[in-house]
Amino acid sequence: MGKPSVWSSNRFWRRSATWVTGVSAVLLILLTFDSMSQMQMGTAQDIKNKVDKRIPSPLVINYKIDYQLNRKRGHEVPIIGGMDANGNSKYEEKEKFFGRDNYSEKEARELIHLGKLTIQAKNCMDCHTLLGNGAYYAPDLTKAWLDPNWKTLAPAYGGKEYAMATFLQNPPAMAMHERKMPNLGITKQEAKAVVAYLKFMSAIDTNGFPRNFGKIKGAVDAWK
């Protein structure tokens, strides 16, 4: 038998495996650098300059948020502070959040911080999905802020943020389904922060997930 074929050479395959792994890992790291730079949380400056950020500034809690079809991108995108003629965010229309629309960057960040901590501390992700990840026992919270259900409840509570906060502090009292949410001992301040986080999260650009949010039956082809 002559020189053994390279295809049956242990060394060749060990090296191939190392190279394939190495190249994939390097590519992933480079892509991660790029993604991270695009996923930094926005700032007050970005809002002022009307710069769209995938993860916007927490200051969006001062603004009206919507979720509309963007013809250019072919899917729904968050619209912050009103929509201009081209379907982009105007960052102008404000909306009162717990009676105020002038939260400072520091205040907004603190609310978001407490909100996120509470979301983790109460283990929301083991019933709900957030950005589609989590458990499948309860509704997805990605765009919960925009859920038409809250719009219906809002007047009775003086605004949907109040309705949501009241619900969170004692969910069984406001149970809307047989499968009810337990009382997790969420305080008033925590509830406000969680609602702030939900509002903030609804302004994250999720590439059109979830699709057709809030559209009613038969609306699938509605916006062709």
Added chain:
Amino acid sequence: MEYYMHDIPIQDFLPIFIVSAMVIFFGMAYAGFFTLVKLRLVKKWFMILAYLSWLALVACIYYLGVLLRVEPYTQKVLIGAMVGYLIFPHIVYFLLEKVHNRFEHHKMTTS
């Protein structure tokens, strides 16, 4: 402009899930028949079944692409998958032959 995501009408969901499962099943059927014939464990004409499986796989992938209303990039990926499925079992079999011939027939025992 060609959008990446198109709406999927609800009646299309079922065929989508079925054909995408069939893609993998036919892929395995092709690889399975191919290997068995090569090993002479079944009659030679079973090779026809192997390539028929592959053709069925191509049909499934094509139909999947239609149902998902894929844009040109994903079309290329799917075509690549068709071709990849065709040649990959050949490659794996070729490698296995090489390895077994080297290490089993010429007992190169070490240590």
Added chain:
Amino acid sequence: MHGSKLYEGQKLALKYFTVAIVLFGAQLLFGLFAAIQFLYPDFLFGVLDFSINRMVHINALVVWLLYAMIGAVYWLLPDEAGREVVGVKLGELAFYVLTAAVAVVVLVYLFIQIGPGKESTIWFITEGREYIEAPRWADIGIVVVVLIFLYNVYATVMSGRRTGILAVLMADLIALAGLYLAGMFYTDNIAVDQYWWWWVVHLWVEATWEVYVAAVGGYILIKTLNANRKVVEMWLWIEVAMMFGSGILGLGHHYFWIGTPEYWWEIGALFSALEPVPLVGLFVHVLYDWGKERGKGNKITNVPAFSWLTVETFGNFLGAGVWGFMHTLPQINLYTHGTQWPAAHGHLAFFGAYVAIMISAIYLAIQGKAGLKELKMTKAGWWAISLITVGVLLMTVSLTIAAYVQTMVERGMHGATWEGFFAAQNNEWFWQGICWRLVTGIMVIVGYGFLVYDLLTCTKKQPVKESEAEVAAAAA
């Protein structure tokens, strides 16, 4: 096998396996609670809420698989390296520390459950991040224990035989341990949070764990079928190339909708199409080996271990391959992301890819412990493998029906709102799928009972001939 004399490392492995099987039981029990709550939401409401049951269900799964994985390495390490495990006493200490820590974490999960929205909750109660909920102090403890484990493996291999299987394992275990660090930080930015969270979850279960399984599977093939080591080891490197080649950037299919740039659509679509590659490779390989080994007269020396390895091959193909590809392309994932689809896929894939092979490794250790040349399948063992495998398969089918309904009703017709969600959950077909999930879950639990019984008794129930031979040997 080297007689009935065990290395100290292998005795340590048996301890890891014992805890693994106990935690497997806990996983099934809390899964049962969660499955019941889907049908009867008031069951244990306010005592053990769904979130707690579900958390213990998935955490017990991850932890018992890790225990079994560490156990399997301690089992094969001295055998492969041809020497006692270096630092086995330290390893023993680490085992008790880890087990105590796991016990404390579980008690806190069950009795304290949740905390106020403060950093201290993240440190001492729960991190509230699916799969890696363990509080930060436990994270650090796990890192220390894993470092000890890695030291033992490296020190043993460095001073013993360096086989190809061990070389792959050494490289893989470093990556596996290192990736855990990616999940150990807090950020207010949920998109960045989930980005790194997937590094741990995906790069564990779809890359490093897969390679680990390939290495241990190679060892089991050598042991049970007397497969040619050269062939096994070379093929192992090819598998590593295929798995890491498709798996590392396969991470892209989790980055479609979490605030990440659109180019992950392209990357995710491409590597999702590539992910069946190692599965096809494995399939051809298994067929080839089976074809070649037929008629060679190579006896299967451990039938249960080999049978579970077979379950793993098909389970992996169905769970990861078929159920993975059904909802992985971004065009369809837009409608399936966050529904019961990942639950259907996850149950079969975890079972097929990991549970089956770890049970196989445990049977191998049981045989080694008893010092038997051959281990036959007992009746109980047969019931265990049949009930568990068929149970998980049917459970996956039930969940798939539920998932299909959810996709149609919630995502297709209503849009993922509160109303849409419950419209799907109340759908009769969905509800029936969830019912059958509970029934099949009970089936798996019965199978688990048989499994535990068989693991405890199978070595004593082998055909008479061998035990006679043993008695004779012992008398001599």
